[in-house]
Amino acid sequence: MFPDSKIPEGPLAEKWDKHKFNVKLVNPANKRKYDVIVVGTGLAGASAAASLAELGYNVKAFTFHDSPRRAHSIAAQGGINAAKNYQNDGDSVFRLFYDTIKGGDYRAREANVYRLAQVSVNIIDQCVAQGVPFAREYGGLLANRSFGGAQVSRTFYARGQTGQQLLLGAYSALSRQVAYGKVKLYTRSEMLDVVVVDGQARGIITRNLITGEIEQHAAHAVVLATGGYGNVFYLSTNAMYCNVTAAWRAHKRGAYFANPCFTQIHPTCIPVSGDYQSKLTLMSESLRNDGRVWVPKTVETAERIRKGQLKASDVPEEDRDYFLERKYPAFGNLVPRDVASRNAKQMCDEGRGVGSTGLAVYLDFADIIKRTGAEAVAQKYGNLFDMYAKITDENPYQEPMRIYPAVHYTMGGLWVDYNLQTTIPGLYATGECNFSDHGANRLGASALMQGLADGYFVIPYTIGDYLAQTPPKPVTTDHPAFKQTEAEVRARVQKLMSINGTRTPDDFHKHLGHLMWEYCGMARNAEGLRYAKAEIQKLRKEFWSDLKLTGTENELNQALEKAGRVADFIELGELMVDDALDRNESCGGHFREEFATEEGEAKRDDENYAYVAAWQYVGENQPEILNKEQLVFENVKLTQRSYK
């Protein structure tokens, strides 16, 4: 039987309030008797650690970075949504809920999404009180901008650095609790396993990245806020250290993994320039407000551009194909991320891509520069144009930008119930680490919202429900499960060190990334997926027999760290392929070529696939069991998205 998702009864708008009343509370004097481990110190982790410590729990916070402030939340550019309706333009909690459910292509839980929209307004209050310098109008009140997938202006922002400012806010709250002694901070500590005692999560095993020491940490509950797994594709807009290890280890200890194939491909990234490329850089979605996307009309023209014989600005108007404007006259260049990405890929597949690799389309600002002048454009997008110029050595004021889609976010993640608890009691997952609120596609400016909602306003309530039912007796690492798990972690590290083959971790990672991008990327089909599955299995065998590492495990060894993460990515990759194969429909970020409308648009199958695919690990080299959580829609009507 599928575990209870614990969605409260009653009308949508009252579920969260009722639930908050119904959950059990830990009496204030008892809170200090409970220890909570929080892994990850990004938006979801830092906010959770700080809020739990404020309540009185003893928190241990872990990050593999040298400081909590380095978490990748810091790189979010655009903004954070909140249903404040400060602009008087008709926004409401229900509208934010509706836009998010629809944007997610109806593959998220109504109750979770509604709660997210409800607490979104508290997040802004909280952050402003912390001193987060959001953009303001001349009158001194907060400014908003609009973002994709919404018809109201509800996005709060701090220039192009919203994630940075929000993270530094959460980091400051966390730092305050460290100073008070309520949070013990472990930096450069990577979680390598969860310790499960009698079916309950009771601690973690970590590796100190500087000394290599393997350590045991016990607590009454464990919160994973370890981010997404976009780096399974090797190239993504994620930071270099982003990985799935914490979530994957939890999965292998019994936590279900939900919708792994739901990955978001962002349409406007700087294209790959060579084999050496280590990561991809996002150009904010806001650019599509003023930039026009095009490729040459003919393959011949495109070829001349690729060979450097022709400049983009020399291509006459009649030889250009503004394909988004042509195909989607109503939305034009502002179609959602998944649609824009697929169309760019299609153009390049037709041989009309530009750049020396042929894997790019143009994002042209000539019109707006002509209309408003270069200065006005610089005012609006100056920092993005500068970043583009720095990376590509091209001047986007003169030549159009070259862009191409790149992996950006993963909607899938650890399955959690309404309390954000995984299928292991006492183990919680927050932020991008869980599968929760975005369905099959995430709207812009919603990731920051979800991370902070989970950390500030959900987990502090819901974790109490579990702890209240746990006796307030000290937990220690005395239980044999700790010794056992530590031994397994050590064995794994030693195995990695002792293979002594020829290929580097990066080499395997690139190989895996190539397979994933080609066969489980922007467009997938059954044949390709089956091929990829076989290849990934081969790769896994090769990894464990031909990996090359140097140095020892008792020191800072970045190649060893990488190897452990790649090993988990390989296993996850296979599960993603399985999930993509199972889902015989196209929805949001998951596009199966076999399931498309006649115009080539995604075709959902609500009758058969309106479920959350929650995968259950049963043992090494055994196929995972698929558990289905049926999604029930009582407040929205499921419709096919159309942007024509």
Added chain:
Amino acid sequence: MAGSNPNAKPMNLTLKVWRQKNRNTQGSIVDYQVKDISPDMSFLEMLDVLNEDLLRKGEEPVAFDHDCREGICGSCNLFINGRAHGPESGTTTCQLHMRKFNDGDTITIEPWRAAAFPVNKDLSVDRSAFDRIIQAGGYVSINTGGTPDANEIPIPKQIADRAFEAATCIGCGACVASCKNASAMLFVSAKVSQLALLPQGHVERKTRVENMVAQMDKEGFGACTNIGSCAAECPVGISLENIAILNQEFLLAKATSNNLA
């Protein structure tokens, strides 16, 4: 296969890299050759090439800190050819590209140097002193929940913008690394002035600056002598103006706070 410039010629370079086993051992400069470096590579991608090469040869790769590679996380911290984050101003190491160098160049790569930033290994240093300074007071003491509506306190746009500019500090430590005195004043001042400018920070204004400066001194950073290297090398352009604000805040706090200890 260069992306932007099909005519860009690959480069061969000599690297002089600081190698150090751990905090307790002596380090030294070791020479390496890297070949066929594309001008479109970022500096860190060039080091990736070196590390792949070393690993394949059975040698230990060079340890260095990095993560987002977009210039915002503040992890990367290399002292390149005598400059923090290398020769291009307003740029983190990860956003420095090899086209700023020439074929045949010799490039010296060292870790940040400061008594308060001990070397972990090779080019990786320990910057936890920065965290401890923030823990001493770089926050507004409010708990989650119970905060007033975000629009309750209007803040003049100019003030909000100045606070934002101070708040953009990425905590990389280039200021300390390039300062002759290894002073952390630019870092500290960025946080102090952000919260001194905003009304939210006013309640704890005096204790904040007193405690943060005390922690800064305790960590062993030097004193500011207004040389300006820090602001010149800051990849995000934190201004010296913030240090003046810090001095002002400190003087005012010491003169008027009720703290007798």
Added chain:
Amino acid sequence: MSWISKTFSSSIGRKIIMAVTGLFLCSFLVVHLVGNLQLFKADNGVAFNAYSEFMGHNPLIRTLEIVLVLGFGFHIYEGLTLAAKNRAARGGQGYVSNHIEQNSSWHSRSMAMLGSIVLFFLIVHLYNFFGSLRFTDVPRDANGNEDAYALVLAAFKNPLYVTLYVVAQIALLYHLLHGFSSAFQTLGLTHRKYTPAIKFVGYAFSIIVCAAFAAMPIYFYFFK
């Protein structure tokens, strides 16, 4: 430790002492310069000797002299302490390659060295004039004032002294070029409107004061 000693032993506190004493010493330079301009009067030192006599015996001036000594004392002591602390903060291992000249001016980095030159000069200078006037019997001029002018005349015929004095003024010039506006920055007295003016005044002050002081030995060596 009381809050006062804590304040002034902190890094910013020490800098505040440097700034306050530095600006005070600047004011001393002005007074000293104005008085010494009497040297250029073509009266064979009558006015200068009268001024010198006044400075040496007026009770108010003698009291201020103590403040001046304290000003110098603190400036020198804190300057040397800061230099030592800052060197320690840099850590044992220096950079193999450091192009600090690309991000800062030479004189701003060389304040301790420039200050030390000025200090050395100050000792010689005190020995030359102050020591002779205060502690030995100096012949008197026609008006019965100690003939300080004769001392100046004699000293500035010595090329070694002239060179030292000129070099010291160059050192002082660079010391002030940074020190003057730096003091305002340290005291937090900056403003987008006024800081450019402070910088300009600082430059003008440094150049005028040092040039005028340097002119004295040169004038006496070549033209007297």
